[in-house]
Each structure stands twice: as C-alpha cells, then as structure tokens.
Amino acid sequence: MLQVNFIREQKDTIITGLKKRGWSDEKMSILDQIIQADDRRKALQTEQDVLLSKINQHSKSIGDLFKSGKQAEANVLKEEVATFKAKAQTLDEDFKSTKAELENLLFQVPNVPNDLVPAGTTDEDNEVFKDLEGELPDLGAEAQPHWELASKYQLIDFAKGVQITGAGFPVYMGKGARLQRALVQFFLNEANDAGYLELNTPFVVNEESARGTGQLPDKEGQMYHAEVDNFYLIPTAEVPVTNMHRDEILAEADLPKKYTAFSPCFRREAGSYGADVKGLNRLHQFEKVEIVQMVHPSTSYEVLDKMIGHVEGLLQKLELPYRILRLCGGDLGFTSALTYDFEVYSGAQKRWLEVSSVSNFETFQSNRLKMRYKGEDGKKHLVHTLNGSALALPRIMASLLENNQTSGGIVIPEVLRKYTGFDIIN
RNA sequence: GGAAGAGUGGCAGAGCUGGUUUAAUGCACCGGUCUUGAAAACCGACGUACCUUAACGGGUACCGGGGGUUCGAAUCCCUCCUCUUCCGCCA
Numbered sequence: 334m335l336q337v338n339f340i341r342e343q344k345d346t347i348i349t350g351l352k353k354r355g356w357s358d359e360k361m362s363i364l365d366q367i368i369q370a371d372d373r374r375k376a377l378q379t380e381q382d383v384l385l386s387k388i389n390q391h392s393k394s395i396g397d398l399f400k401s402g403k404q405a406e407a408n409v410l411k412e413e414v415a416t417f418k419a420k421a422q423t424l425d426e427d428f429k430s431t432k433a434e435l436e437n438l439l440f441q442v443p444n445v446p447n448d449l450v451p452a453g454t455t456d457e458d459n460e461v462f463k464d465l466e467g468e469l470p471d472l473g474a475e476a477q478p479h480w481e482l483a484s485k486y487q488l489i490d491f492a493k494g495v496q497i498t499g500a501g502f503p504v505y506m507g508k509g510a511r512l513q514r515a516l517v518q519f520f521l522n523e524a525n526d527a528g529y530l531e532l533n534t535p536f537v538v539n540e541e542s543a544r545g546t547g548q549l550p551d552k553e554g555q556m557y558h559a560e561v562d563n564f565y566l567i568p569t570a571e572v573p574v575t576n577m578h579r580d581e582i583l584a585e586a587d588l589p590k591k592y593t594a595f596s597p598c599f600r601r602e603a604g605s606y607g608a609d610v611k612g613l614n615r616l617h618q619f620e621k622v623e624i625v626q627m628v629h630p631s632t633s634y635e636v637l638d639k640m641i642g643h644v645e646g647l648l649q650k651l652e653l654p655y656r657i658l659r660l661c662g663g664d665l666g667f668t669s670a671l672t673y674d675f676e677v678y679s680g681a682q683k684r685w686l687e688v689s690s691v692s693n694f695e696t697f698q699s700n701r702l703k704m705r706y707k708g709e710d711g712k713k714h715l716v717h718t719l720n721g722s723a724l725a726l727p728r729i730m731a732s733l734l735e736n737n738q739t740s741g742g743i744v745i746p747e748v749l750r751k752y753t754g755f756d757i758i759n
Numbered sequence: 760g761g762a763a764g765a766g767u768g769g770c771a772g773a774g775c776u777g778g779u780u781u782a783a784u785g786c787a788c789c790g791g792u793c794u795u796g797a798a799a800a801c802c803g804a805c806g807u808a809c810c811u812u813a814a815c816g817g818g819u820a821c822c823g824g825g826g827g828u829u830c831g832a833a834u835c836c837c838u839c840c841u842c843u844u845c846c847g848c849c850a
Contacts, residue, residue, distance in 0.1 A: 374809095374810095375809090375810065375811090376810095378809070378810050378811095378819080379810055379811065379818090379819095381810090381819075382809090382810060382811085382818055382819040382820090383810095383818080383819090385818085385819055385820085386817095386818060386819070388830080388831085389819090389831085391830065391831090392778080392829095392830050392831040393778075393779095393830095393831080394830090395778085395830045395831070396778040396830085396831070397778085399778085399830095400778085407830080408830095410830070411830045412830090413830090414830050414831090415830080418830090582807085703808095711789095713807090
C-alpha cells in the first residue's frame with residue numbers, strides 16, 4: 334500500500350511508473366480520488382476533534398458543578414452535550430466510511446516500478462538480465478520428461494495423490510522423497526551460512542497476517558481458507574515470516590533482519606490448465622525455502638543484488654542450466670518495485686521453468702504492516718522488505734531429473750550427495 | 760472442551776467502590792550538571808497514530824481487540840482473543 338503523502342508529493346513519478354504497468358490515463362484518476370478522499374478525511378477529523386474537545390470540556394464542568402451543588406446549571410450543560418453527541422455520531426459515521434473508501438482506493442494502486450523495470454505488458458517483454466552461459470542442453474531424442482522418469486524410478490505417484498486429495502497433490506516416495514528432503518537441507522544450510530536466521534513458522538495464518546503481506550484482499554481466491562477458524566493456509570513462507578515484525582518499531586541497529594524458512598506452500602491456482610500443470614510444473618501443495626529481509630531503505634537495492642547472488646549460487650552448485658529475467662511492468666507483481674525471476678531449463682520438456690522470484694517491495698509491504706525503525710534522527714521510518722525463493726522444490730526436482738538422466742540412471746549433483754546418501758537413481 | 764483468575768506505556772508495577780489520570784512510582788534508554796574519565800548523585804526529557812499551526816504550540820484517539828451504559832470509562836456491562844492455574848482429552 335502506498336502512503337497518501339507519497340501520492341500527494343510524487344504524483345508525477347507514480348504516473349510514470351504506473352504507465353510501465355500499462356495503466357491508462359483514465360485509470361490514473363484514482364490518484365486524485367485518493368487525494369480527495371484524504372482531504373475529506375482530514376476535514377472530518379478536524380471537525381470531529383473540535384466537537385469531542387467541547388464534549389470533554391463540558392463533562393469536566395458538569396463534574397465540577399455537581400460537586401458544588403449547582404445541579405440546575407449542570408443539567409443545562411448536559412442537554413447541550415446531548416446535541417453535540419448526536420452531531421458527533423453522524424460525523425463519526427462519515428469519518429469511518431470515508432476512511433474505508435480511502436483504504437479501498439489505496440488497495441487498488443500497485444507499487445511503483447523501479448526505474449530499472451522495462452516497459453511491457455506480458456512475460457514476452459521481460460528482459461533477459463543474465464542469459465544461460467553456453468548452449469541449451471541437448472538430451473537427445475530419447476530424453477524423457479520428469480513425469481515419465483518419476484514413474485519409471487518410482488519417485489512420485491501422482492495418481493495416489495489424486496486418490497488421497499486431488500490433482501496437484503503428489504506423493505513423493507523412496508529416493509524421490511529423499512531427494513526432496515536433501516534439497517531442503519541443502520537450501521537451509523546454504524541460507525544459514527549466508528547469515529539468515531532459520532525460522533520454523535506456522536503454516537496457517539490469521540486474516541490479519543494475510544492482509545499484512547497483501548494476499549488479502551487481492552488474492553483471496555488463491556488461498557485455501559479454513560473457514561471455521563478463519564485461518565488461511567500459507568501460499569508461501571513470506572506471509573508468516575514478514576509478519577514477524579508487524580506493528581513494530583525496530584531499532585536501527587537491529588537492521589537488517591535476515592530470515593530463512595522452509596514451508597509447504599498451498600495454492601489453489603484457480604484457472605490453470607494444460608502443459609503448465611503437467612507433472613510437477615504447477616502444484617497445489619509444494620515445498621519451498623524462502624529468504625526474507627527487512628532492511629534500511631538506503632541499502633535495499635544492494636541487498637537485492639546480494640539475494641540474487643545467493644540464489645544464483647544455489648543453481649550453480651546444483652549445476653542446473655539457468656537464466657535470470659528482469660520482469661517488465663506488465664508482469665511485475667502488484668506489491669513489487671523490482672523483481673528478478675530465475676528460470677531453469679527443463680531439458681526434456683524443452684522449456685524454461687520459473688524456480689525463484691526475488692523482489693524488493695520497498696515500503697509497500699511495511700506501510701501496511703506498520704513495520705518501522707527508529708532512525709538516528711530520532712524519527713520513525715518504514716523499513717524496506719525483500720524476499721526471494723531459495724528455492725522452490727518441484728521445478729528444481731523436474732529439472733534435475735530431466736537434465737541429469739543418463740542411460741545408467743539419474744545422476745545426483747555432487748553437492749547433494751552428502752544429504753541424499755546416494756549418488757544415482759536407477 | 761469445562762472452571763477460575765489475569766491482560767496497563769521498553770520492562771516492572773499502582774490505579775480498577777467511574778470525575779485534579781494531562782496513567783502514580785521504580786528501572787531502562789536519551790540529554791545535561793559534576794568528574795581527568797566512568798560510576799554514583801542531582802536536573803531534564805522520555806509512548807503511538809492522526810488533525811491543526813509558518814513555527815512555538817494546541818487538539819483528538821489509544822490502558823489486549825470490538826461493542827455498550829453514562830454528561831464523563833483504565834475503572835461498570837457484553838463479546839471475542841491471549842496468558843496462567845485446575846479438570847477433561849490427546850501426538
């Protein structure tokens with residue numbers, strides 16, 4: 334959520350940024366609507382405060398008058414207060430509805446893209462920030478896609494998952510399950526070594542947390558909702574981790590906060606179909622190690638680079654073919670100011686699969702979360718938040734299985750062997 | 760799930776038979792005096808959000824969340840949440 338004052342002061346900057354997201358001039362009028370709503374809010378509050386102040390003064394006088402036995406005078410004031418109160422009541426209703434209207438408008442405005450974000454409307458317009466080094470792997474005509482390999486070596490049973498729950502909930506087994514566990518261990522250890530504090534959070538959150546990171550209200554239908562308790566299954570560990578410091582004022586010396594967390598992720602993925610959901614390509618439940626940072630605003634882009642370096646290191650160690658994209662305005666997430674996507678090449682499917690998304694949200698999340706720090710100037714400022722997948726498991730699995738298949742079996746990358754306890758799947 | 764008790768400012772802790780509470784007091788933190796320096800002592804400042812003001816300042820709200828009673832609520836009532844203790848159930 335953008336700050337109203339920011340909209341007031343930097344409207345031109347915001348308009349330039351939103352144009353990159355494909356916003357029409359017509360749509361920009363929402364910015365003026367916000368300012369107008371905020372003006373009304375201020376006027377109503379001023380009026381309301383004056384009235385409440387009068388009521389407070391009268392109440393004090395009434396108390397004094399009763400003590401000195403001047404009941405008649407007190408009763409006159411009481412009647413006057415009654416009229417004030419009636420007025421205050423209607424003012425309060427106006428005030429509340431204006432505030433709700435303002436918030437509703439603010440929820441509709443996405444984050445302002447960073448200058449580096451290329452213009453564009455679809456994923457076709459994303460900029461290849463770092464291309465694959467070397468040739469695309471050629472696995473030959475015999476190469477099998479991961480779902481065939483998974484079945485051949487009994488690593489994943491999609492049908493059993495359907496029986497137990499439904500499509501998109503696979504059962505991993507044997508070396509498939511162990512490989513997945515090994516990857517989680519590897520990712521967490523790497524994050525720990527990079528200075529991230531490991532957290533093990535709830536996988537179910539309350540409504541306030543879902544709202545805090547922006548899943549609500551815009552992505553309501555994408556989350557599984559446990560209605561009896563009004564809890565949401567997390568779509569990513571970003572939600573519980575980022576909410577760690579909701580409504581807090583941190584000391585400047587406490588920054589940066591660096592967290593890593595493993596979690597299952599639950600996504601309804603309504604509307605997905607076809608090749609996108611084949612095999613492990615898109616699931617309703619998958620596992621992921623996430624990295625999250627809350628940092629001083631002056632350092633956030635430097636930190637973003639470091640996070641990119643961390644994710645890149647993981648892919649290099651796993652010896653997977655990858656490239657890095659810088660998302661264009663049209664493909665950029667609602668809350669993000671700058672996002673880099675990591676894709677690994679799936680040698681048998683002959684397509685790129687997104688395995689990580691690393692973003693700087695600047696103050697967009699922290700404003701809604703009221704996550705601040707006290708600066709050396711003694712004033713409070715919003716922190717910048719960033720997060721990234723490091724990494725999401727299924728597509729890494731898919732890519733590993735496909736790219737590492739040989740006539741003798743699937744070769745486990747060197748770096749994982751101490752975690753798996755085996756070096757080949759055959 | 761049942762019963763009882765409790766939730767107050769960074770922490771501790773009064774107030775809780777409704778009206779000098781603009782929330783006492785202590786500790787911590789910050790600034791100052793003193794000191795070669797530190798400690799101690801003393802003095803001062805010391806919550807959050809919003810409105811208003813050129814500024815100084817003024818105002819409103821907030822004592823777990825929400826609602827109610829009243830001229831007036833930290834204080835009374837309702838409700839929800841959390842914690843503690845006991846009982847029940849249980850990995």
